[in-house]
Amino acid sequence: MGDDFPLDPVVATFARYGVRRTSMNDLARALGVSRQSLYNRFGSKGALADWTVQALIDRSLAEALASIDQPAKTLPARIVDALDAWVGRHRPALHASPHGAEIVAAMRTDPPEAVRTAERRLVAAMAEAIRLSGPGSAVPRAGSIAQALCWTARGLVHAVPDHDAFRRQMDHIAGALVAR
Numbered sequence: 001m002g003d004d005f006p007l008d009p010v011v012a013t014f015a016r017y018g019v020r021r022t023s024m025n026d027l028a029r030a031l032g033v034s035r036q037s038l039y040n041r042f043g044s045k046g047a048l049a050d051w052t053v054q055a056l057i058d059r060s061l062a063e064a065l066a067s068i069d070q071p072a073k074t075l076p077a078r079i080v081d082a083l084d085a086w087v088g089r090h091r092p093a094l095h096a097s098p099h100g101a102e103i104v105a106a107m108r109t110d111p112p113e114a115v116r117t118a119e120r121r122l123v124a125a126m127a128e129a130i131r132l133s134g135p136g137s138a139v140p141r142a143g144s145i146a147q148a149l150c151w152t153a154r155g156l157v158h159a160v161p162d163h164d165a166f167r168r169q170m171d172h173i174a175g176a177l178v179a180r
Contacts, residue, residue: 005031005041007055010048015097019049054114060086061118068125075133076174079126080167083153083174086122088166091157123147134178145177 009030014022024045028035042048067081126146131139138145152173153166160166 080170
């Protein structure tokens with residue numbers, strides 16, 4: 001629907017003002033297009049917000065799945081890269097936004113079905129990677145380990161002081177669970 005509009009300026013604008021307070025004028029200015037262009041393409045701010053969420057989910061999932069499919073890297077490194085693409089790299093933007101808490105609260109209480117579906121795909125891909133490359137003790141529990149790592153990453157992203165700490169902690173956790 002909005003493939004001809006770049007995602008990052010839209011995300012940044014919603015993060016800056018919050019979804020409710022962002023106007024179509026704000027979004028048009030960020031994209032360098034007319035407000036009418038946005039209405040012609042999306043019909044409403046709500047539809048544009050929905051497109052933004054879906055596009056962000058799709059991009060994050062695609063990058064996470066691509067991270068798992070890096071045979072030159074170790075299994076723990078591939079898993080950490082995937083979880084970083086899924087949640088870790090969003091930490092700086094969430095914490096910098098005055099509306100980050102609002103976004104996090106909305107996602108915790110009722111994440112969109114698209115998030116749940118994408119996360120199931122990521123967990124399945126991680127589980128398959130663990131089954132194929134993990135230590136013998138991890139293979140029978142691959143699905144549980146993958147789900148636990150995903151939940152851990154989602155919680156850790158809010159508990160650490162910065163993105164580097166997220167990566168370091170996930171390196172330790174993934175290494176402890178799936179290193180040979």
